[in-house]
Amino acid sequence: MSKTKRSKVLLIGWDAADWKVIDPLIQQGKMPALKGLIERGVYGKIQTLDPPLSPMLWTSIATGFRADKHGIGGFVEPNPDGTGLRPVTSTSRKVKAIWNILHHKDLKSNVVSWWPSNPAEPINGVMVSNHYQVASKPIDEEWEMPRGTVHPKAMSEDLKQWRVHPNEITLAMTLPFIPNLEKDEELRKAKRTSGVVKVIANAASVHAVSTNLMRTTDWDFMAVYHDAIDHFSHLAMRFHPPRRPEIDEKEFEDYKNVVESGYRFHDMMLERTLELIDEDTTVMLISDHGFHSDHQRPKYIPKEPSGPAVEHSPYGIFVMAGPGIKKGGQRVSGASILDITPTLLAHMDFEVGQDMEGKVLHGVFEQTKEVNMIPSWEEVSGDFGMHDPDLMEDPWQAMEALQQLVDLGYIDEIGDDKLLAVEKAKRENQYYVARNLINAKKWNQALEILERIFEESKITRYGQRLAFVYLSTNKLMKCQSLIDELRILEKESSLENKKEALKKNPNDPFGNADYEEPMYLDFVEGLLNLKINKPKKALPILEKVQKKNPNNLQVAVNIGKILNQRKKYQASEKQFIKALAIDNRNAQAHHGLGVSFLRRKMYAEAIEEFFAATEENFFIPNVHYHLGEAFYKTGYFNEAEQAFSVAVSLSPGMARAHKWLVDLYEHKLQQPEKAAKHEIFLNENIKGDLHIVSGVPGSGYQDFLKMLEENHLDVVVNKKSASPETRYVTGESKKIKEHLDWLAYQKGRIIYIAPQYLSQLPPDYNYKFIYFEKALADIIDSSIEKAGKTNKKKILSLKKLNQLESEISKIEIWMESQPLLQIMVVEYDGFKKDPKPTVEQLKTFFE
Amino acid sequence: MSKDKKLNYTVTSQGSLGLLALGDIGIKLWRDAVKDNPKNKRVKPKNQNEQN
Numbered sequence: 001m002s003k004t005k006r007s008k009v010l011l012i013g014w015d016a017a018d019w020k021v022i023d024p025l026i027q028q029g030k031m032p033a034l035k036g037l038i039e040r041g042v043y044g045k046i047q048t049l050d051p052p053l054s055p056m057l058w059t060s061i062a063t064g065f066r067a068d069k070h071g072i073g074g075f076v077e078p079n080p081d082g083t084g085l086r087p088v089t090s091t092s093r094k095v096k097a098i099w100n101i102l103h104h105k106d107l108k109s110n111v112v113s114w115w116p117s118n119p120a121e122p123i124n125g126v127m128v129s130n131h132y133q134v135a136s137k138p139i140d141e142e143w144e145m146p147r148g149t150v151h152p153k154a155m156s157e158d159l160k161q162w163r164v165h166p167n168e169i170t171l172a173m174t175l176p177f178i179p180n181l182e183k184d185e186e187l188r189k190a191k192r193t194s195g196v197v198k199v200i201a202n203a204a205s206v207h208a209v210s211t212n213l214m215r216t217t218d219w220d221f222m223a224v225y226h227d228a229i230d231h232f233s234h235l236a237m238r239f240h241p242p243r244r245p246e247i248d249e250k251e252f253e254d255y256k257n258v259v260e261s262g263y264r265f266h267d268m269m270l271e272r273t274l275e276l277i278d279e280d281t282t283v284m285l286i287s288d289h290g291f292h293s294d295h296q297r298p299k300y301i302p303k304e305p306s307g308p309a310v311e312h313s314p315y316g317i318f319v320m321a322g323p324g325i326k327k328g329g330q331r332v333s334g335a336s337i338l339d340i341t342p343t344l345l346a347h348m349d350f351e352v353g354q355d356m357e358g359k360v361l362h363g364v365f366e367q368t369k370e371v372n373m374i375p376s377w378e379e380v381s382g383d384f385g386m387h388d389p390d391l392m393e394d395p396w397q398a399m400e401a402l403q404q405l406v407d408l409g410y411i412d413e414i415g416d417d418k419l420l421a422v423e424k425a426k427r428e429n430q431y432y433v434a435r436n437l438i439n440a441k442k443w444n445q446a447l448e449i450l451e452r453i454f455e456e457s458k459i460t461r462y463g464q465r466l467a468f469v470y471l472s473t474n475k476l477m478k479c480q481s482l483i484d485e486l487r488i489l490e491k492e493s494s495l496e497n498k499k500e501a502l503k504k505n506p507n508d509p510f511g512n513a514d515y516e517e518p519m520y521l522d523f524v525e526g527l528l529n530l531k532i533n534k535p536k537k538a539l540p541i542l543e544k545v546q547k548k549n550p551n552n553l554q555v556a557v558n559i560g561k562i563l564n565q566r567k568k569y570q571a572s573e574k575q576f577i578k579a580l581a582i583d584n585r586n587a588q589a590h591h592g593l594g595v596s597f598l599r600r601k602m603y604a605e606a607i608e609e610f611f612a613a614t615e616e617n618f619f620i621p622n623v624h625y626h627l628g629e630a631f632y633k634t635g636y637f638n639e640a641e642q643a644f645s646v647a648v649s650l651s652p653g654m655a656r657a658h659k660w661l662v663d664l665y666e667h668k669l670q671q672p673e674k675a676a677k678h679e680i681f682l683n684e685n686i687k688g689d690l691h692i693v694s695g696v697p698g699s700g701y702q703d704f705l706k707m708l709e710e711n712h713l714d715v716v717v718n719k720k721s722a723s724p725e726t727r728y729v730t731g732e733s734k735k736i737k738e739h740l741d742w743l744a745y746q747k748g749r750i751i752y753i754a755p756q757y758l759s760q761l762p763p764d765y766n767y768k769f770i771y772f773e774k775a776l777a778d779i780i781d782s783s784i785e786k787a788g789k790t791n792k793k794k795i796l797s798l799k800k801l802n803q804l805e806s807e808i809s810k811i812e813i814w815m816e817s818q819p820l821l822q823i824m825v826v827e828y829d830g831f832k833k834d835p836k837p838t839v840e841q842l843k844t845f846f847e
Numbered sequence: 848m849s850k851d852k853k854l855n856y857t858v859t860s861q862g863s864l865g866l867l868a869l870g871d872i873g874i875k876l877w878r879d880a881v882k883d884n885p886k887n888k889r890v891k892p893k894n895q896n897e898q899n
Contacts, residue, residue, distance in 0.1 A: 172861040211870025268868035
């Protein structure tokens, strides 16, 4: 036992474990150990980072930082002398891992097989690196342990014995994975069978050495990483039931049990692991990402480095149980892999670095946790059990592990020209870091990397992400011209890929370049058209993408969002339902569907969807905001207040939520002292008053604005326009998001905003809105009159009528969704008869 | 929770996934059984370099 009486923490990593595989196995009673662990604590999904590449992710898990900070940029790294590649090493990590912090706190850690952890770090405790289990030679040759595998070195000889060589694995051990091996001699020689055997051996090695350390050493913290579920899944998830038509029937029969048996084997190992801890030990079991196991399984593996990662899904598993952790299998939401280190440090009552990019998962604790913060662990000096800065590793000792990555398809074959390979790998690592930066919306840093590596290489993948960054940073001309360039490059590379694939294996559907589709570029082009206000052009592009990729969740969610923005709520409902059919636990889809209901005044349905969204991810401020709106509309003011308060706590600068809270406290809950707090925020942050007029064509708003001009009120006009129809319609008012500076100069003036652009008005202004009311029948008459000579039957077409109704509803929806909106309704008839009272009222209204 | 698993079944040289799942003690028991009966029925992969 540890010298201190601090309770222990056991962190178990199951690479690629996914609830979609686990849930049915638990229901069938096939994973009892995991079921028991969940019931003792909490569980939920954990969000991965992009790109979902394990060495980067497991380092983010152990440090609380993203790749640009922690320095692990991919699977390989160049040798220090630049003459070749080696598997990524622990010496490349630039920040402290949790075990370094615990070393500094005099705690003992055992770390087993973490990726990357070679060479093992000189921590207080034992570290067995990720090279431990890799067998480099046949069983009849000496299986040496590579230098740096074990710390302390003195334990190396003893721990060596727990490695299991693939040649040791017996038929009896393999039959649960591949029952047909019993009778099929040929199947025993198959490459995929050998792969399964090797993964069993590696998993057994990691488990054996970790159980040995658990039994024989004193420890306070233990971290054990298993890569086997990821490897079983890459080998055989395509054969996991149900069989898809493109999958060969015999292969399906041979390998259909591999994934399920892999999970069950892990449950058996977990059972033993849990037997070796006491009740005071906290257990956290996590994966770094999930793995598509259903209709979302990709039909092809891209022919590119890290191509197999296309099989990864964005959500992994999170389970935590132990003293101080909620019990009873409660679900927690909103966990990210960046949260693991901050949460564990907080749980152990140690300081959390303010610079860590994850958060403490307060929802897991039984009681409110006071978290001590320090600016950064990186600024703390002293002994952290880290490597000497000048440590170098013999790269050739690492070549066997590198070959394993080649075998798994994660990296390209290393060519003769090693320098070229190093250059390619360096660029590829930079690409992964850039994607990680995009994932964090650190656009400028991503831009700097992507512009450079695309210019150097003209690799289309780099260009695609660069186009997305251009789009996200409003460099729209650059985005369009890059898309044009990429179209040409993609056409050329697609032809080459096809030739290559046919040369390699014409019968392998997973290697066939015909499956490759330039979806990402279409997706970016669709979003670009949306941004330049061409939704009519954007939608067909995205719909084309959807047609080719009917199971792509993000495409459905984005089309749904576009339709919501365009106020096409029935169509958006269909898209979000489609998205939920792909993944019924997607928070964005529940949220979008809720907004679609909310705007159609289907409040009960909206509330249900917003609750579903918060269950999946509690930390989306807009979900709480819209939930507040729905409660407000249904008269549940206390619930609305709670929802808006959560929105503000998650996003303190959300002005519109503060506005709703002022409204609620002042007018519904009679708590003026609380309203005052939010008013202070608004006074400090609201940029001023904007006076808005809106109206549909035929409502007579032009006459109204003309009259205001004549009465010396300051109305914004389009000086370039010669027609009275467009005199008040400025270019800026159609693209408000792009002209926020212009808007700031219009304070105190009267601006006409067409109904479809009202939703672009930013929340950090107070709005005084003049709603010009005219009976629909009169608007129709005006429209018919305007059509004049071309409309001899004097009938308004159904299409026009629909358009009119849609425009009117856009105004109503915007008004409904605006807190603290001051509205003055001007009746057309009264104004027409005698405009003077209206003008006087307006002057008072604007004061 | 006991650290010393009591086994109530016979360990054969063929071993089993269950033995592997017991960790170090399972492997020790199995290897001891193999020593007694080295003629095992194995799936024989090629060496690690050739496997994939």
